[in-house]
Amino acid sequence: GQNIDQPTEMTATEGAIVQINCTYQTSGFNGLFWYQQHAGEAPTFLSYNVLDGLEEKGRFSSFLSRSKGYSYLLLKELQMKDSASYLCAVRDPSNQFYFGTGTSLTVIP
Amino acid sequence: DAGITQSPRHKVTETGTPVTLRCHQTENHRYMYWYRQDPGHGLRLIHYSYGVKDTDKGEVSDGYSVSRSKTEDFLLTLESATSSQTSVYFCAISSGGGYNEQFFGPGTRLTVL
Numbered sequence: 223g224q225n226i227d228q229p230t231e232m233t234a235t236e237g238a239i240v241q242i243n244c245t246y247q248t249s250g251f252n253g254l255f256w257y258q259q260h261a262g263e264a265p266t267f268l269s270y271n272v273l274d275g276l277e278e279k280g281r282f283s284s285f286l287s288r289s290k291g292y293s294y295l296l297l298k299e300l301q302m303k304d305s306a307s308y309l310c311a312v313r314d315p316s317n318q319f320y321f322g323t324g325t326s327l328t329v330i331p
Numbered sequence: 332d333a334g335i336t337q338s339p340r341h342k343v344t345e346t347g348t349p350v351t352l353r354c355h356q357t358e359n360h361r362y363m364y365w366y367r368q369d370p371g372h373g374l375r376l377i378h379y380s381y382g383v384k385d386t387d388k389g390e391v392s393d394g395y396s397v398s399r400s401k402t403e404d405f406l407l408t409l410e411s412a413t414s415s416q417t418s419v420y421f422c423a424i425s426s427g428g429g430y431n432e433q434f435f436g437p438g439t440r441l442t443v444l
Contacts, residue, residue, distance in 0.1 A: 224390075255432055255433075263437075263438075264421060264435035264436060264437050264438055265374070265421075265435050266435070267432040267433070267434070270430055270432060309373065309374065311374075311433075316381075317362050317379075317381065317425060317427045318376060318379060318389070319364070319376070319423075319425075319433060320376075321366075321373045321374040321375075322373055323371065323372060323373035324373050
């Protein structure tokens, strides 16, 4: 089966750095994705990792360790608009995506 | 933004009635997906399609059927709606493989009374 775990909720301060972790156990792996979802809206793509290491994209970075089944999303210089849910998803070789339950991030002043 | 629309955007129906949700894309992507999103469960795959007339079940397919007669359209049917199918339904598309992520439609909020 597929099992993807991430914390349910996190709170961080405006201007700070926050790290959202994701662990996974899946029967196949063909990439790990992070999505952002604001309340009442559709998820939107943030980042993609298929090889081990860090991918940086502006204020957002994502890290992957395939041997550990572990990823994290790093958000720097937090802004109030970053308050949202962050979804970790694993794609398998048949192009199915499996999602974690999401981490609700609240940014406080 | 990827060209993906869903209709209707909101629907209220009664238990036992059939309901069909439509997903339409203008991107010519091969893969199309239907998810439901419920508090505490995240996004769960109902069915997906990997080509015209090629579909497969996801983890929560009971009570749902799908059809894809054209590349651009993917229909989700609730054969006899139940209150447990009250949810937000998202359609997604992907060209498959590599860096190709999923793009999501705006969602349909379905309430079954």
